[in-house]
Amino acid sequence: MSATTTIVTGTPLPARRDVVPNRRGARDFFRRLPIRLLIAVLLIVEVYPILWMLLGSFKTQSEFLNEPFWALPQSWDIVNYIEVFTTGEFGKYIVNSVIAVFPSLAIILVFGTAAGFALEVMVWKGRGTVLLLFLAGIMVPAQMILLPLFTIYFRTNMTGTLWPLIITYVALGMPLTVFMMATFFRSVPREIFEASTLDGASIFRSFFSIGLPLVKNALFTIGLVQFFFLWNDLLIALTFTNSSDLRTIQVGLLNFTGEYGAVQYGPTFAAISVNVLGTLLIYVFLNQQVMKGLTAGSVKG
Secondary structure (H helix, E strand, O other), rough: OOOOOOOOOOOOOOOOHHHHHHHHHHHHHHHHHHHHHHHHHHHHHHHHHHHHHHHHHHOOOHHHHHHHOOOOOOOOOOOHHHHHHHOOOHHHHHHHHHHHHHHHHHHHHHHHHHHHHHHHHOOOOOOHHHHHHHHHOOOOOOOHHHHHHHHHHHHHOOOOOOOHHHHHHHHHHHHHHHHHHHHHHHOOOOHHHHHHHHHHOOOHHHHHHHHHHHHHHHHHHHHHHHHHHHHHHHHOHHOOOEEEEEEEHHHHHHEOOOOOHHHHHHHHHHHHHHHHHHHHHHHHHHHHHHHHHHOOOOOOO
16 A cells, blocks of 8 residues: 655645734834823823913903803904004014013123133133132022112113113023033034144134034024023013013013903913914924034033
C-alpha cells in the first residue's frame, strides 16, 4: 500500500502579527485619552470666556438683565461697538494708550538690551554690583512708590500730561528687562565676540551687528511680556491720569456707566472685546518668536 499526501490550497489565514498593531493602537489611544480629555477641558476653559464675551458684546441692556447668561443675542447689531467709539470715546483711550505704552516699550527695550550687553559681555569693574542693583529694583513693589512719585510729578507740573506714565513704566520695566537680557547674552558663546574684536569690530559694531541679531527672539519675548504688562496696567494709569482726556484703555473701561452709575453691559463687553482681540492678534503673529525666545537663554553655548 502506498500513502498519498493531499495538499489543499486555498485562501491563507491572516497572519496574527496583523492584529498586533491594531491592539497596540487601541492601547495607545486609551493611554493618551486622559491627556486628551485634560487638553479639551483646558481648551474649553480658555475659549469659552472669550466666546461669552463676544456674544455679550451684541446683547442689549434688557437682554443682560432679563435673559439667561447663556442665551444668544436676539440680533447681531453692532450698535454697541458704534456706541463705544462715539459716546464712550474709546478711540481717544486707544490713542492715549499707544502714546504712553509704545514709547515706554521702545525705551525699555533699547536701554535694557544695551545694559544687559554691557553687564554680561563687557568686562569692567563693578558690573556684578550694578546687576544686583537692577535685581533689587525687581523686588520693589509698585504700590510703595506711587505716592512719592505722584508728589514729584505734581511739584514738577507733569500731572496734566502722559509723561508720568511713560517715566513710571520705564522705571518699573527696566530691572526685569536688564536681568533677562543679561541672561540671554550669557547663552551666546564668548568666542563670537572675541572673534569680532580680533577682526577690528568696535564694541558698538559688536552690539548692533552681532549681539542684537543673536538675541532677536529673546527681544520679541521680553517686548511682548512688557507690552502686556504696560497695556493692561490700571493702577498706575488710574493714579497719574487726572482728567478724562488722559485716560488709557483700562481706565476708560471704568467709565462705561449710565445714569446713577448703572453699568452699560453691552458697550462694556464690546470695549473689552476690542481690547482683548487686539492684543490676541499681536500674540498670534509673534508666538513663534516668543516660543524660540523662551528657550534661547536656557542652554549655555
